[in-house]
Amino acid sequence: MTLDQNGCEYKPHVLAFVAGSTVEILNPDGILHNVHSYSKVNTAFNTAQPKFKKALTQKIEKPEVINIKCDVHGWMSGWLFVAETPYFSVTDDKGSFKLTDVPPGTYNVEVWHETLGKVSQKVTVKSKEEAKVTFEMAKK
Ligand SMILES: [Cu+2]
Numbered sequence: 001m002t003l004d005q006n007g008c009e010y011k012p013h014v015l016a017f018v019a020g021s022t023v024e025i026l027n028p029d030g031i032l033h034n035v036h037s038y039s040k041v042n043t044a045f046n047t048a049q050p051k052f053k054k055a056l057t058q059k060i061e062k063p064e065v066i067n068i069k070c071d072v073h074g075w076m077s078g079w080l081f082v083a084e085t086p087y088f089s090v091t092d093d094k095g096s097f098k099l100t101d102v103p104p105g106t107y108n109v110e111v112w113h114e115t116l117g118k119v120s121q122k123v124t125v126k127s128k129e130e131a132k133v134t135f136e137m138a139k140k
Contacts, residue, residue, distance in 0.1 A: 010076060012090065014114070018086055020060075020061060041063070042061055042082070065079060106122060106123070
């Protein structure tokens with residue numbers, strides 16, 4: 001899991017991973033950044049990353065959606081989506097996603113967007129069949 005701060009922007013804008021993972025945070029910019037997590041469930045961190053500190057690591061233990069900001073550059077904002085299960089995905093530029101190797105069963109599929117909020121839907125996955133689901137989110 002790598003969160004890059006290249007060009008004073010978080011890349012990717014949303015980084016998704018399973019709880020208990022360690023995130024590597026890179027600073028290739030040659031300037032000071034400050035990695036400030038607005039966590040509520042996990043312990044919040046607020047770490048200066050001077051220009052010579054090219055990488056630091058941070059372990060995130062619990063499921064949560066965390067906003068990351070830089071106290072030096074007010075426009076920098078990114079998200080860590082810390083998933084509860086291994087079945088998660090970040091949508092592509094068309095809003096599509098795919099979850100693979102999901103065991104048969106009925107699941108509650110939840111979609112999160114930074115400004116549109118959260119919606120969920122029950123989806124049943126059958127053995128060796130593709131389950132399709134469509135979400136619509138209203139602009140707030
Ligand atoms: Cu910065």
